[in-house]
Amino acid sequence: MSELIMSTGNKAVAAAVKMAKPLVVAAYPITPQTEIIESIADYVEAGDLKARYIPVESEHSAMTACIGASITGVRVFTATSSHGLLYMHEMLHWAAGARLPIVMGQVNRTLAPGWNIWAEHTDALSQRDTGWLQVYVSTVQEAYDATLMAFRIAEDNRVLLPVMINMDGFLLSHIMQPFEMTEPGDFIPPLDLPHKIDVNDPKGYGAMSPANVHYQFRFDMEKSMRASRTVINETEAEFAKRFGRSYAPVEEYFCDDADVIIVAMGTLGKEAEVAADLLRKEGIKAGVMRIRWLRPFPLDMNIKGKDLVVIDRDCSFGFGGVVAGEIQARYPDAKIASVIAGLGGQEVTYEDMAEFVRSRKMGTEFWFGIPQEEQ
Amino acid sequence: MTEIPKEEMLLKCPSTCAGCGSLLALRYILKAAGKDTVLVIPACCNSVIQGVYPYMLHTVPVYNIAFAAAAACASGMSEALRAKGEKTNVIVYAGDGGTADIGIQALSGALERGEDFLYICYDNEAYGNTGMQRSGATPLGAITTTTPNGKTVNKKDLDRIVEAHNLPYQATACSSYPADIYNKVKKALSIPGPKFIHILAPCPPGWRIPSEKTVEIGKMAVKSGIWVLWEKEYDKFTVSAPSRAAMKRPVPVGEYLKAQGRFRKVDEKTAAVIQANVDKNLKKIALEAAQSEETE
Ligand SMILES: Cc1ncc(C[n+]2csc(CCOP(=O)(O)OP(=O)(O)O)c2C)c(N)n1
Numbered sequence: 204m205s206e207l208i209m210s211t212g213n214k215a216v217a218a219a220v221k222m223a224k225p226l227v228v229a230a231y232p233i234t235p236q237t238e239i240i241e242s243i244a245d246y247v248e249a250g251d252l253k254a255r256y257i258p259v260e261s262e263h264s265a266m267t268a269c270i271g272a273s274i275t276g277v278r279v280f281t282a283t284s285s286h287g288l289l290y291m292h293e294m295l296h297w298a299a300g301a302r303l304p305i306v307m308g309q310v311n312r313t314l315a316p317g318w319n320i321w322a323e324h325t326d327a328l329s330q331r332d333t334g335w336l337q338v339y340v341s342t343v344q345e346a347y348d349a350t351l352m353a354f355r356i357a358e359d360n361r362v363l364l365p366v367m368i369n370m371d372g373f374l375l376s377h378i379m380q381p382f383e384m385t386e387p388g389d390f391i392p393p394l395d396l397p398h399k400i401d402v403n404d405p406k407g408y409g410a411m412s413p414a415n416v417h418y419q420f421r422f423d424m425e426k427s428m429r430a431s432r433t434v435i436n437e438t439e440a441e442f443a444k445r446f447g448r449s450y451a452p453v454e455e456y457f458c459d460d461a462d463v464i465i466v467a468m469g470t471l472g473k474e475a476e477v478a479a480d481l482l483r484k485e486g487i488k489a490g491v492m493r494i495r496w497l498r499p500f501p502l503d504m505n506i507k508g509k510d511l512v513v514i515d516r517d518c519s520f521g522f523g524g525v526v527a528g529e530i531q532a533r534y535p536d537a538k539i540a541s542v543i544a545g546l547g548g549q550e551v552t553y554e555d556m557a558e559f560v561r562s563r564k565m566g567t568e569f570w571f572g573i574p575q576e577e578q
Numbered sequence: 579m580t581e582i583p584k585e586e587m588l589l590k591c592p593s594t595c596a597g598c599g600s601l602l603a604l605r606y607i608l609k610a611a612g613k614d615t616v617l618v619i620p621a622c623c624n625s626v627i628q629g630v631y632p633y634m635l636h637t638v639p640v641y642n643i644a645f646a647a648a649a650a651c652a653s654g655m656s657e658a659l660r661a662k663g664e665k666t667n668v669i670v671y672a673g674d675g676g677t678a679d680i681g682i683q684a685l686s687g688a689l690e691r692g693e694d695f696l697y698i699c700y701d702n703e704a705y706g707n708t709g710m711q712r713s714g715a716t717p718l719g720a721i722t723t724t725t726p727n728g729k730t731v732n733k734k735d736l737d738r739i740v741e742a743h744n745l746p747y748q749a750t751a752c753s754s755y756p757a758d759i760y761n762k763v764k765k766a767l768s769i770p771g772p773k774f775i776h777i778l779a780p781c782p783p784g785w786r787i788p789s790e791k792t793v794e795i796g797k798m799a800v801k802s803g804i805w806v807l808w809e810k811e812y813d814k815f816t817v818s819a820p821s822r823a824a825m826k827r828p829v830p831v832g833e834y835l836k837a838q839g840r841f842r843k844v845d846e847k848t849a850a851v852i853q854a855n856v857d858k859n860l861k862k863i864a865l866e867a868a869q870s871e872e873t874e
């Protein structure tokens with residue numbers, strides 16, 4: 204039996220990394236992620252994790268050192284947040300394009316200016332076209348489980364793309380919850396990177412690739428992204444079978460008979476369940492869909508005929524809520540009331556969410572906290 | 579005696595830890611720089627201690643910018659101001675991480691291009707803002723949250739790296755010697771082109787010292803010779819008065835180490851290496867000073 208312990212989201216991610224046994228960790232501090240890499244540095248110094256810890260001088264170098272390590276065929280991990288993620292941006296493309304199964308803990312935090320360390324999803328969403336898989340978690344247990352699964356999914360030869368585990372800054376990274384520190388056993392098979400550097404089989408990596416081949420490499424990435432849907436489903440099913448905790452790419456809460464569904468990611472998506480309970484008591488048939496995997500994007504959301512209140516803790520300026528927009532693009536018939544809420548750590552309670560539902564105006568965008576006449 | 583203006587350029591509302599060496603230094607930097615000054619601050623403790631919007635600590639404009647980017651921002655700002663015919667001082671105030679680690683590329687570029695600005699690095703020898711992780715400027719043996727058993731490699735010699743850019747003015751300083759800081763900033767700002775001042779800034783929580791010991795510990799650093807105050811104006815290299823006195827009979831560095839919790843895990847062997855490094859550096863500096871005098 205696994206032990207139940209109290210832990211922050213950060214420490215749970217670090218614990219999962221210890222279980223997954225990467226050989227190289229290269230990382231750079233940034234609030235609110237730092238606890239992850241400090242915990243890993245402690246494991247390494249204490250000999251509990253036999254990894255090389257590279258305390259690089261920037262996130263650009265953190266991701267690049269991960270790339271250099273990963274192409275030798277070893278398991279690697281890093282963690283970052285917000286500006287750190289943005290400073291990696293160029294190398295995120297390099298990592299995915301090189302088909303490296305790097306796993307990264309990503310703590311969602313607002314972007315400056317003005318400096319702000321609280322939760323927001325714009326950091327990760329602005330990296331959604333880099334070729335990384337993105338999962339958003341909502342509890343400490345889920346942070347732990349998703350990190351374990353991330354290694355298996357990334358390293359699956361049908362995927363070979365990097366995975367980013369997103370967790371809300373402070374709301375999850377620093378919140379203590381009990382979780383089961385499951386020993387994964389052989390759940391994560393040994394990594395066998397087919398294109399690893401091998402002096403006995405010398406290959407060139409990332410050389411000039413002209414217009415008549417480049418798109419083929421890119422289609423290959425797209426194919427793997429599509430295949431990752433299957434791999435995610437298989438992995439989550441296998442995880443449930445072995446350890447008894449089940450997850451789906453989109454977690455549903457009382458959606459079957461719902462007239463209106465709150466759609467959100469991360470902790471908001473969990474808190475929305477309380478809002479749904481509240482609404483149901485008032486006679487409003489509400490449900491919740493919590494999108495966990497944003498990349499690959501879920502293509503089988505059961506939303507036909509239902510009102511969606513999509514809460515975006517992000518904004519694409521001049522466009523609107525990113526998640527609302529993506530749903531609309533993939534489900535042209537979707538009826539959406541878009542809400543931009545929680546930017547920069549703005550508090551959003553379940554009461555607020557219930558009110559978004561009650562006062563929804565379909566087909567509009569509403570900025571929480573901004574007076575009606577300015578909307 | 580240096581006449582330091584009584585007028586304070588910082589309001590009495592900083593949110594630093596008690597005994598913050600970086601704030602003490604900044605107080606005298608701004609007295610020297612005066613009102614016609616813009617501060618450029620990358621991510622560091624000084625981006626936090628300014629207070630929360632809409633309030634501010636400083637009485638000069640402060641431009642906050644990304645962690646790696648201070649020297650590039652100052653380059654653009656200085657070029658634009660000069661293009662408009664304005665003499666406003668552009669001063670970067672950055673930590674050791676923002677200078678020696680993530681920001682070193684932008685710094686090197688700006689120095690090489692000869693931008694007209696003053697770059698001041700306050701060195702608390704770790705990443706204070708994020709809770710004391712190691713930086714390239716963390717000294718050998720120091721405990722940080724990413725070096726829980728003490729750092730196993732040496733402090734990066736930032737000054738030699740900067741020196742390789744042949745600046746018109748470069749200096750070191752320490753929060754414990756405010757008059758020295760004041761004079762050096764004044765002199766730096768009187769010279770066109772890129773200037774660099776590296777200030778050792780004791781940090782009570784990071785160095786694990788009582789908050790009233792900031793000044794004392796900084797003085798111990800200078801008296802032991804682990805930190806040397808000097809300045810270099812074009813090719814003229816001079817050891818500053820407090821270090822000139824200290825170099826005659828340096829105090830063993832062990833006392834400096836023992837006074838700080840961050841060196842708690844330094845064993846005799848490492849202490850000897852640290853002492854040997856200090857001795858070697860002092861010799862190099864004495865030689866450089868002597869050579870500079872000869873060529874006068
Ligand atoms: C790209 C990026 N990476 C990481 C951070 C997080 N961060 C902010 S300040 C800081 C450390 C600053 O250290 P230093 O420059 O020595 O200044 P100090 O905090 O010690 O004053 C870090 C890691 C950030 N803001 N941006």
Ligand code: SF4
Pocket residue numbers: 593594595596597598599600601623627702706707780781782783784
């Ligand atoms: S951590 Fe150190 S440098 Fe930062 S505010 Fe506190 S005393 Fe000053």
Ligand SMILES: [Mg+2]
Pocket residue numbers: 673674675700701702703704705706713
């Ligand atoms: Mg510092």
